Amino acid sequence: MPADASTLVRRAGTGDPRAVARLISMVENGSPALREITAELCAVLRGRPAARVIGLTGSPGVGKSTSTGMLVRLFRERGLRVGVLAVDPSSPFTGGALLGDRVRMQDHATDPEVFIRSMASRGHLGGLAWATPQALRVLDAAGCEVILVETVGVGQAEVEIASLADTTIVLLAPGMGDGVQAAKAGILEVADVFAVNKADREGVQATVRELRSMTALAEGPWRPPIVTTVASRGEGGEDLMRALDAHLRHLEESGELERRRLARAREEIETLAVTALRARLADVHGSAHLDTLAADVLAGRSDPYTAADTLLAALEGA
Amino acid sequence: MPADASTLVRRAGTGDPRAVARLISMVENGSPALREITAELCAVLRGRPAARVIGLTGSPGVGKSTSTGMLVRLFRERGLRVGVLAVDPSSPFTGGALLGDRVRMQDHATDPEVFIRSMASRGHLGGLAWATPQALRVLDAAGCEVILVETVGVGQAEVEIASLADTTIVLLAPGMGDGVQAAKAGILEVADVFAVNKADREGVQATVRELRSMTALAEGPWRPPIVTTVASRGEGGEDLMRALDAHLRHLEESGELERRRLARAREEIETLAVTALRARLADVHGSAHLDTLAADVLAGRSDPYTAADTLLAALEGA
Structure with missing residues (x-):
């Protein structure tokens, strides 16, 4: 995929509509090549x-x-x-x-x-x-x-x-x-x-x-x-x-244009970081598995804040 | 606030509309007493x-x-x-x-x-x-x-x-x-x-x-x-x-009722955990401060994924 991503970005840069369509589909589907594609796009846009x-x-x-x-x-x-x-x-x-x-x-x-x-x-x-x-x-x-x-x-x-x-x-x-x-x-x-x-x-x-x-x-x-x-x-x-x-x-x-664009970049970075953290939360297993915690909350054996603490502690220990 | 929260929950439990209104406002405004309120509410609801x-x-x-x-x-x-x-x-x-x-x-x-x-x-x-x-x-x-x-x-x-x-x-x-x-x-x-x-x-x-x-x-x-x-x-x-x-x-x-309610509990726990992580991200300072990272992305010195990595690394080091 790497070579492909780079080629696609280059073709999109020349205004090739099919490359543009393909890249947006990859964005929508959360393609694993997105990280590389984003870096290539940022390089194209620099300056x-x-x-x-x-x-x-x-x-x-x-x-x-x-x-x-x-x-x-x-x-x-x-x-x-x-x-x-x-x-x-x-x-x-x-x-x-x-x-x-x-x-x-x-x-x-x-x-x-x-x-x-x-x-x-x-x-x-x-x-x-x-x-x-x-x-x-x-x-x-x-x-x-x-x-x-x-x-x-x-x-x-x-x-x-x-x-x-x-x-x-x-x-x-x-x-x-x-x-x-x-x-x-x-x-x-x-x-x-x-x-x-x-x-x-x-x-x-x-x-x-x-x-x-x-x-x-x-x-x-x-x-x-x-x-x-x-x-x-x-x-x-x-x-x-x-x-x-x-x-x-x-x-x-x-100066509001610059402020809005900075806020946009901040939001994007934060969302990517939170998405990564969310994926790690989903990966935590053992007694802190989300399903077990949810069943505990439903049954009244725990409350959601305590369950969230357990989940976070397991994440840090992982 | 703690004694107050406990009293409010007890009064809400008896169907006091003013206590109910007050508690929902506290939920909406993200009151710091929410963790305790939630635990008390869960205790009331148990069984x-x-x-x-x-x-x-x-x-x-x-x-x-x-x-x-x-x-x-x-x-x-x-x-x-x-x-x-x-x-x-x-x-x-x-x-x-x-x-x-x-x-x-x-x-x-x-x-x-x-x-x-x-x-x-x-x-x-x-x-x-x-x-x-x-x-x-x-x-x-x-x-x-x-x-x-x-x-x-x-x-x-x-x-x-x-x-x-x-x-x-x-x-x-x-x-x-x-x-x-x-x-x-x-x-x-x-x-x-x-x-x-x-x-x-x-x-x-x-x-x-x-x-x-x-x-x-x-x-x-x-x-x-x-x-x-x-x-x-x-x-x-x-x-x-x-x-x-x-x-x-x-x-x-x-059995779908149980499944839906489990999914709801899972979602709530995850959201609380992510919210806590998000707050920690906002607290990270130094070179990984979100504003600095956003400015780097805007200027083309970095891309959002790399910036998100920097933010997460700072979080782990914090």
Whole structure:
């Protein structure tokens, strides 16, 4: 595998889409060659400006894929190479064959300057946190200057994505009352830009008004702008691009870009370290075997903290 | 705090709602007394049959809170003490004052046999996995015979909840096309029972048909039943209860109940051990300090795997 990994990275570096696809699959499947692949990718990227990473998140049905498609077109018009990473179980990209609805991105399917990859890392605890930075690195090494990360919102996943992106767009649609409710409870803290999509529908002004009263309370130097779009017809795309560019300038001028990227690297290192520790915990045998400890807790012979102590003591003794 | 913790647990054991509320807040805030509280709770629970835990999940807008309210009423009619844990940023319970919409659970607010608590553990990596089992233990110790856990679906959170519940209900509503798409991509693996709520709306038959063709492919001894409900009017509640009871019987007869609860205990112990290790990683200083390592990775002087190795080596040397 080693020679193969090195060759793949070199081919991905020249923009070979099949090498890119293969590498991202290896990332997703936790290939044993990942350590070497990552080192090779880091070598390729050394000294190069990093790709701009933009996250799109929102509830199902707000038009994330259509909006992603619109942004791909607008960044392509600037002559940039674009990567798309869909980490979204409801995405037509991720759903793949099951959904049979790849129409919306079909426009870009034959463009050699657009790389679209989906990751279905659901169900793996920490799967997203672990695999996404590595997949971003593959697209970056393939020369993507902009990478769009699409993820379904409301919940843990969106917070993780926000920590991966330079700029996070939170998408809403009018008439999805619960969407704004969810927003109130937490989306505000991750949104750098709000896009109210499907703005040809009734209720758009109410949604915008509600968002405006929320963002008015935002603390800190950046107040998230609110843009209205009809992504299916490409309307509002230029406004969205202006908002994204304004946020990028803010990030650069405030030093926040560097801070976010440092936090991202820190998170990735920590996740890799914790994953290694977790694997060691699973390897501990004897009386500290996790199954035995779990049975003790269930039967009331122990409590989970004491069991965790036993597990850690066995790890240190191993 | 020690004496206080012991008193609180004793008072919670007698069903004192203020003690229950206080303990769950301590769980949420990661109180340093948690270790002792957990040991006391385990002592209270020793030898008692564990509460039945039912998870409700689904996209925003499918009627999770209304369905939870309906189930509370039906379990109360059986004379059972009921706990509700809302881990859902879009829930009227969790959203609290921001939303001002607690109407739907108002019916039960004054019933001394119903304990309703919300947890807003968004944004904390692993926060849900860590706090929810402990909050369940508090409600169990307070004598709740059934505990309903409401969580917003589509994504990581719902998978975590599925691992906590004996039975997981996946809620859908007609005309939410993306809901079923999401379902296709992954909800099937967590659903023990499907409830199509808002069944007075157009499109209910199409949604049921689609689910039926999905569940027809389900492997294993249990095929998730599909129930239609109009929770706001209490319609379909008895059907849902029958489906829940059938699943409980299946769990008991197949030995799956014991397996699920063992897996839950295992997961909790592992999470506590990993959390402890994570805290130690954050404490490592010197040249292996995470900030220094992150800066090295960003500058291309190192790669994340090598940085993780350095961090772990420092941990072992510490």
